[in-house]
Amino acid sequence: MSKDLAEKVVVIAASTGGPKSLQSVVPVFPADLDAAVVIIQHMPASFTNSLAVRLDSLSKIKVKEGEDGEYLKKGIVYIAKGGRHLFLKEVRKGVQKIVYSDEAPREGVRPCANYTYESLIHSHMKQIICVVMTGMGSDGTVGIGALKE
Numbered sequence: 001m002s003k004d005l006a007e008k009v010v011v012i013a014a015s016t017g018g019p020k021s022l023q024s025v026v027p028v029f030p031a032d033l034d035a036a037v038v039i040i041q042h043m044p045a046s047f048t049n050s051l052a053v054r055l056d057s058l059s060k061i062k063v064k065e066g067e068d069g070e071y072l073k074k075g076i077v078y079i080a081k082g083g084r085h086l087f088l089k090e091v092r093k094g095v096q097k098i099v100y101s102d103e104a105p106r107e108g109v110r111p112c113a114n115y116t117y118e119s120l121i122h123s124h125m126k127q128i129i130c131v132v133m134t135g136m137g138s139d140g141t142v143g144i145g146a147l148k149e
Helices: 018-028 045-058 113-118 141-148
Strands: 008-014 036-041 062-065 076-079 085-092 095-101 127-132
Touching (some): 018 036, 036 085, 036 113, 045 076, 085 113, 113 141, 127 141
Antiparallel strands (some): 085 095
16 A cells, blocks of 8 residues: 555534634644545535635645545545535545545535545544534534444
8 A cells, every 4th residue: 555545534524613613623733644634514616625725825734625536645634525425435445535426415415424424434444533513413423423333
């Protein structure tokens, strides 16, 4: 396995108040974080790239909007594209790539954190950390519960 591919992932879900909260959290991550970070922010498609650019300018760690088919690499924060669900697909044991879906909204939102969390249920990653931040309603809790089981 390539030494830059992530074997650990932190998935953060945020909604109302998320951009401001993320500005307090993401800049604290070190540039050499031994995990990939995926952020599911309830936000329209036209805003997620600018959120990634803003967080990148404030942070030591690289922050970018995740691309379809992109492999998760440690030391990178991936912002899910607004208006699409982000699925983490295991392409070989412990190696994940980003896959986007235009399926209908879940829990009234797209991207939906439950969708992303549930995609990790059968993952062989060494460590998975899930965080639900501000204003999420019920999005995130079901997916974390399913992942825990």
